[in-house]
Amino acid sequence: MSSKKPDTTTIPIVDLGQLGLGVAGGPSEDELQRVAKELGAALTGVGFVYLKNHGIPSQQVEAVFSSASKFFSLGKETKLKYETGPSQSHGYLAVDRQKLDASAKFLEQRETFNVKDMTYPLPDEEVPEMRMALETFRASCWALVSNVLTAIAIAIDLERDFFTSTQEELFKSGGESFAVLRMAYYPTVPATVPPNTIRSGAHTDYSTITLLFQDDMGGLQVRDVEGRWVDATPIPGTIVVNAGDLLQFWTGGKYVAMEHRVIIPEEEVRRQPPSQSIAFFVDPNAETLVRPLDGSNTYQPITAKQHLLNRIRMIYT
Template identity: 40%
Template sequence: MALDLSPLHPQVKRCSELYGPNQYPDSAEFIQTVNQHYQLSLEVGLKLLKAMAIALGEEEDFFTNSFSYPISVLRLIHYPAQKEATNGAGAHTDYGCITLLYQDDSGGLQVQNVDGDWIDAVPIAGSLVVNIGDLMQRWTNGIYQSTPHRVTSPISGKTRFSMPFFVEPDFDTPISTLPSCITQQTPKVFEDTFAGEWILSRFEQTYTYRNEIE
């Protein structure tokens, strides 16, 4: 689910692929719960972005100024039990700014460290995992590095549930490397883009069925 907007909203008319009404099951309680969770997760994400801006020497609201109509997404994922260990989600990086991950105690998330080793992200009660995504890496010239990660499917009759919240800014947000992140030792690496344009390009590359002609 994403930001719930009427089909008549101007943003939906501009980009119906990333804006629009959510498709809910027939449960008022479920709708209320997930919308509350979406809003609270977004608030947590914005607080983290403020801290990250301050750490870079920018104004506190540098990143959060771009969240009037964010294309942030909440996913509820179920990994069914498998007979043998497999990748429930192959190695990848996330597309947006940061990702907040709520997971149960089954484990399975692995994060790649700077040496290329895969490290188990052991669940810690009362906490969440924070991944840095591609847009943030581009915005900061790699000072904040996008985090490669993967998920192993559970075995022995167990299942795994996770709820990633992808913190992504407005569709029209220009992503241009911060001047403060460019030096003679670290010249600009990434070309300028727009948040929505980048997200859609990643969808096209990742989900090949989108390119199939019926």
């Protein structure tokens, strides 16, 4: 077996090939093993990876971006009708309501709308096309997540359905899962950006994995093991996937939830546009007990729900 050290400074690109959506007949065993090996290497290294040939149609992504843009362009009072709070995982959050950076020293210029379950309120009156766009897109995300989680299980010699079997509540109406699709909107900034202003402060994701869809503006940076910030520059046609806290706990630290942030790029200041992203946080069923699978005591056992509640207490203002 190769003793080559994992690359901890470059975000690799993995071609999903036959694991992408819409491939007739499904993946061959060789293809499963190839993708599993490449994903494993990426998550062991920098903890982030670009996926290409994933199969989610660009039209679905653009439909969600478009409907989200319409919502965030509504007046403040209208948006606040859908406001959420710390005890909820669905709804609108205004600028600086959520402090992702633990130091809380930054102004976080970001609005979000979290979608936990399609039975919860959506702006059907103001943006009627949003519901259909989300339903289609979420279904595609889940199909892709199933393939990715299967490959990750193979990479660490688990039963192939180990991770997918913990996600079964995700798409049940009222299901006990804290998986969330988050539409983020980054408002236009002034030509002179105020001090200590950022889009999203440095943090790790509380999930198992996260799928991230970026627009062309970017700003995402990942902190590597040397403490340097690495740009996750948008690559057309790709999705960014990263390991979350729970995957780190399960693997005893083999796959690391790397700290990341969203800065305001100089190009954005120059061009003055708002920007957007969509994140799909994949969380297990609420009562799933997560503990190191290698039998170590690297991390104490914790339920997915309790870990989420612990994180919520830290980030809401």
